[in-house]
Amino acid sequence: MEPTDQGREVPARYEPGEGCVTTVVRLPVRIVVLVLVVPVRLVWDALAAAGRAVDRTVLRPLGRALAWLWRTLVVIPVAWAWRTLVVIPLAWTWRTLIVAPLAGLWRYVLAPAGRGIAAAVAWLVRYLVVVPVQWLYTYVLTPVGHGIAWVVRGIATVLVTLVRWIVVVPVVALWRYVLAPVGRALAAVVTVVVREVGAAFGLCWRLAGVISRAVGRFLGTLLRWIFVEPLRWAYRSVLTPLGHGIRDGIWRPVRQALRSARETVRQTRREIRRALFGAPREPERAVAEAPRREPGARETRTLGSSTTALTKD
Template sequence: MEPTDNDRRAPARYEPGEGCLTTAVRLPVRIVVLLLVVPVRLVWDALAALGRAVHRTALRPLGRGLAWLWRTLVVIPVAWTWRTLVVAPLGWLWRTLAVAPAVWLWRYVLTPVGRGIAWLVRGLGVGLLWLGKAVFVWPWVALWRYVLAPVGRGIAVVVAWLVRCLVVVPARWLYAAVLTPLGRGIAWLVRGLGTALATLVRWIVVVPLVALWRYVLLPAGRALAAVVTVVVREIGAAFGHCWRVAGIISRAVGRFLGTVLRWLFVEPVRWVYRTVLTPLGHGIRDGIWKPVRQALRTARETVRQTRQELRRALFGAPKEPQPAAAVPPRREPGAPGTRTLGSSTTALTKD
């Protein structure tokens, strides 16, 4: 069980000048938390060591073997089957039976028919548009431009004059002479009532509440927050300190158990191997194995020689290979096309 960084780190020191509440809370909290944390830390370290050992020796090789089997027995055959037996035939059938006929139909049948229909519809649309304009649009445009528009302008001028004389001028006089003074009086009255109500609410509700908050609730809340903060901080610090102490205890227990196991099992086995088995193995190797190997090698050589002598006695000695005849060195190749100096038939030197 290897110590972690939190185990190696020393407990944090408290700042000087702490109050009596902190000092009174710290010691009992640490004792209780230490009694609760030490068994948990021992069990945690033991489970962590066991989990690492199981993962390293069993789960990781098992996972690799299962992954290899899955890839070899399932993924590769399924992928090959899908590519070779499903995708390729379906793709060929799709291209042959659907794509190629559809392309031919679109290129040589639907496209010419569509172009002809579009040309016909365009011509009919142009004719109908011209006919509609001539029958419906142009008469109404002339009626609007030369009859309705002048009549509408005149009616608008008359209506505007009537609205100004009958509505705008009386409404302006009513606003300036009646509504404005009345509104100012109502605003002054509402302002006075609002000021009086605000003063009453301030002295009856707000001031007592502010005094209650400032002189009663705020000091009590601060005191309660200070107590809760101290308790929570001490509990957290106690948990951290006791966790590190439990780690030290767990590491000491682990080392003790390792030492006991080493002296009870490892050292006796090592002593037996070094004192008994190693000299015994050397004696067996030097006294028995090497002479036996030498004797076997000698017997094998004797059997080989005996077999060769029997073969020679029964079938005779094998023939010695004849050496190849020595070929005298040639200073110049003897091909018919050899170049000569001063003569066309004889070379400069001959063998």
């Protein structure tokens, strides 16, 4: 039988809260931290306020004055001197002494000379290269090409005629009157031989199947009465009752005892944890959904109470 909770006392459920160790440690730690942090925070707030005042009343006006002086005394004079003494003279020199002479040289010397040279080169190429090449192609290469093509066509015609009467016609006659009849006769003979061999093979295969099935049934019956039936009788008559006895008399009581011991150890560990650290807290959702309110007049905050700001989560 499976173990049940009947007849066994279950400990009462703990209310959610905190253990004694947590409450004892939390109050001194928070008092010490409060004493150390408050002076540091006061000094930090004083320094931050002084820094903001100095920045607002001294540093910002001083920075604006220095920036105005830098722009008036340095930036504007340097920019005027650079433009007057460097940029304007360099621009005038570039336009007058470099750009204008180069433009005149290109317009009145280089461009006319280039056009004349291009015209001369074009005339020389036309009359020294293009005209001779056209005359050579028209009056020499074209007639020679026509003659070569006529000769090649005649030779190709002679070769095709010779190949036809020397090779093609004899091969066609040999195939039509010799090879084709001999091939049909050989095909008929091979067909008859293959058909007879296939029929003999099919008959022998069926007879071998009948013999094989008979031998297989004999061997199966022999193995059944020699091995299967004795093993089946031993399993039903010996092993099955023995297994049921082991399961009901040994394994099931041992398993129930182990389960009871494990449950007892788990409950003892839970009780010790609750006594030292308190019961587990409720889920955060439940805490968040709970209405928040200030303590009433009777729940006054004191250092001796566990509901002060130092010990409250």
